[in-house]
Amino acid sequence: MSTPVVDPRGLRFAAAITSAVLAIVLVTHSPVREVVLAGQLAVFAVGAVGSPSASPYGWLFRTLVRPRIGPPTHTEDSRPPQFAQLVGLVFTVVALVGFVTGATALGLVATALALVAALLNAATGFCLGCELYLTSRKLARVLN
């Protein structure tokens, strides 16, 4: 295999947990919400820098879920989901900065947008990085 691959069911599982965590961030008060958000930020960071399977949610999937459901029928290129983790990281950094500096509206909106992306991925397998890829490549060519 030339490209690194992941079990797509693990990705959906991780996106579902991410959605739940971000929902908790939205409905809790300080300081719980900042602590939970910081935790999710760390998870995104690990997934973006390492790979989605390095993330704690990936570990949970492999330990708890996968033994019960057997091997995947197909695997996916892991680079788009890795990019999605990076997008999630950016949004959670902005959100955390918003909450910590008192710009609560910014914190809520940034968290909500990350939640929308995670929900879409968990429920429909929607790949945000995939949709953005061509446009970003076009931009890169225009700028060079």
Add this chain to the structure above:
Amino acid sequence: MMISMTGAYVLVAAVLLAGVIAVGLRWKNGRFTGATGPGESPVATLTPADLGAALGERATLVQFSSAFCSPCRATRVIVNDVAGRVEGVRAIEIDVESHLQLAEREKVMRTPTVFVLDATGRVVRRASGLPTRDQVLAAVADALGPSA
């Protein structure tokens, strides 16, 4: 107050937004559109030179793919399946980044994008996003014409 009310409203709004986007994507993905009757503006024609391969005898399925395209794999499976089932239909896959001019000329904005060409290479139908097999079969039937 145990729960942040503002946060709860934002959560509901986010879930609704995700729902709206999901419905929009479901509507859009695999929806084949294209010029049908006579008297419409001229449609594009793809040649073997454009594609780097010969056209199918009766129709051609052209899939535009790219790196970073999770749905492209599943689309390829469906497109190859339909080409295998229908006599005289060939499947060709094009990497957008090694066919930039073609992709730009044909205004391919998203991958996967699937074109259905008739026997002369005229683009009869096109769709973006992952299609179902039935959507592809119906589009191919359109390209084969009323005699199909």
